[in-house]
Amino acid sequence: MLANVMAETDFPRGSWGWVIRRTQWSALGLSEEDFAKPKIAVVNTSSSMSICYGQLDEISKHVQHGIRAAGGFPFEIHTVAPSEALFACEGQGDALATARSAIVQDIELMVRGSGLQGMVLLSSCDSTTPAHLRAAVRLDIPSIVVPCGYQTGIGGQSTTNLYDAYEGFGAYLSGKSKFEEIDVLARNAVGSPGVCPGMATASTMHVICESLGITLPGASPISGGSAKLKRYAKSAGARAVELVHENVTARQIITKESFLNSIMVAVAVGGSTSAVTFLEEVAVDIGLDLNTRHEMERCDGKIPMLLQDIIPNGSLQIEEFEAAGGTQGIMKQLSDRLETNVLTVGGGTLRNQLDAAALPNEAVIRTLENPVDNLPGIVIMNGDVAPGGAFLRPFTSNNRKGLKGRAKCLEGLDNAIDALRSNQIKSGDILVMHGLSNEFASLLYGAGLHDVAVISDSSIIGMGRGPILISEVRPRFDEGGPISMIKSGDIIDIDIENRQIRHLT
Known part of the structure; x- marks a missing residue:
């Protein structure tokens, strides 16, 4: 099987391409055995400027360890890493679409140009995840997304978090609080790396990735500073090597049916609307005629709100969504509405995956028969x-x-x-x-x-x-x-x- 996989991308022994690869990669320390292994890109969209990406270099090491343990060879690739918050306060919010396109181009150029056979994509802040999905379907090689988790406040809990800082600034602007109060909030709002807590755009995109089937089960939500994420990253690296051997590519996973599943999940969790709009960019890249607004209108009266009060839809913290069963729990409750014959990168169909999933805590993840409200989470x-x-x-x-x-x-x-x-x-x-x-x-x-x-x-x-x-x-x-x-x-x-x-x- 390995020989068949390598025959598609390795240059014939003694050819010009074979010589060039050996000059480059031998100098990097690759052994003869390494040359025969599947080459996996680890797309690390990291940056030292934003806490959203503060954990990615460490997570990349765990992914690479998993790839090596499974018999593959990892190559780390870096891209631009835009922070929505930092761009916005510099008045550069309109540049985020350009940044997403730059990420896609970085990945395409480096992976296609180097003839790599699979990818693990470390997704974090808002723009990185849709860009990673676009690159995956454009390259159409074995790919797996690792959502790199949410941030917590000081002390490892989200009881004081970014929402408090934003809302505290509003209180300060209106004269309802003093400068010293907003200063304390700003310095204590973020205590660990990861994306904004709650069902904002980044976490919604992570949920969407899992509902598309392009992550391993249990990927979202997950704490960005946790040992659980490190274990998950190692497993994702190993699974990427298996996907290459099985020749399961991104477009076999991301289909019209999985798109429709992800829209229903986004509605059921009351997710960020901009995250769902990002799906249209991905759909365009694979030639799907997908109108997210039309599909959401079809959810009205069919998909009620199932996720109980997770901020900003209420006051519960995102840790409670994770503990209740996360995206797998939501999808298990929605299974009668979803297309469950779609494939997932975990192996087998979504039906197989949901059958194996634990029952969620229904105090947080409600049933279709007993929803939070019959009103959808997005209208x-x-x-x-x-x-x-x-x-x-x-x-x-x-x-x-x-x-x-x-x-x-x-x-x-x-x-x-x-x-x-x-x-x-x-x-x-x-x-x-x-x-x-x-x-x-x-x-x-x-x-x-x-x-x-x-x-x-x-x-x-x-x-x-x-x-x-x-x-x-x-x-x-x-x-x-x-x-x-x-x-x-x-x-x-x-x-x-x-x-x-x-x-x-």
Whole structure:
């Protein structure tokens, strides 16, 4: 079997390619035995600038150990590593799409250009995971994603976390707290490496990867600083070598059916809407005609909210989702709705995997018969403001009915922060935002402005809670959509029950 695998990518003995490889790799210390092993790329999107990636170099070592133990040879590849938070505060949020494309190109160039036969992709912050999925399906080689976990606060728990820092800043801006308080929150919000805790974009993407079948079971959520993640990484490295021998490629795993499964899972956990939008980028790369908004509308009335109160949909910490059974638990509860004949990188079908999964803790992961609520975790809003649809996560707000109020138009995050600092935002306002509005809802919540709404044409990374938060309105401002016709003082009616956003005057 090994000889058959190697015949596809190794150059004939004595050929020019054979000579070049031997000059390069012999100098790196490869033995004669190493030349005969499957060559596996370990894609390490690490960076010393962001805590989101602080664990990846260590995790890479465990993956490489697993590859070697299974009879493969690892080559580590590095890519750019954008931090959504750092980019946003530098006003570079619009550059994230460019960063995702750069990651895809880095991987494609290095893996294809070097003739490597398989990949393990270490995914962390928001943009890395969709980029890794895109690279996997474009290369269509044996691939496995390792979601590298969530961060905790000081002391190893998420009881003080990034949400507290964002909301604390809102309290500080509005004069409800002192500088010393936000300073303490900022210094204690993150105590371990990993992505933002809770069902924000990065953790939602990790859940989506597992529901696509491109991770080993039990991959999400998982603590970024845990021994469990290190053990998991080693197993993923070993499994990557087996996938090469079995010739199971990314497009055999990531199919239209697995895409639809992942959308249902995202709805059931009340995941970040921008994470689901990222799926469309992946679908384009494999020629799938996938309209996530249409598919989510089909979930309305079919897939209720199953995940109990995990932040920002409530007050429970993401550790409780992991302890309750994680993504495997959600999928087990959804198994009657999912296409379970799809393949997974763990081997066999999703049905085999779910049959072996433990029953989840139903106090946290509810059943279809006894959901958190019949309302889906993500709904599609329409109406004359959003004829092309918009996303709403109803459980991030205590107001699941709607709001009628006067519009206040704000251009970008800096303008919005200035308005909050100068007390221009009042209860009942409907903030119509053009441009990046990431986490502004958290600032509003911290300022005590819970009975307001935000309507934006931008994607939102999913940590906001408190106000009604409507994102990715289509058509956009720059497309001349109806949202661009709204003026400050106009009356806007948000009717969640009927999924409508109306511009009344």
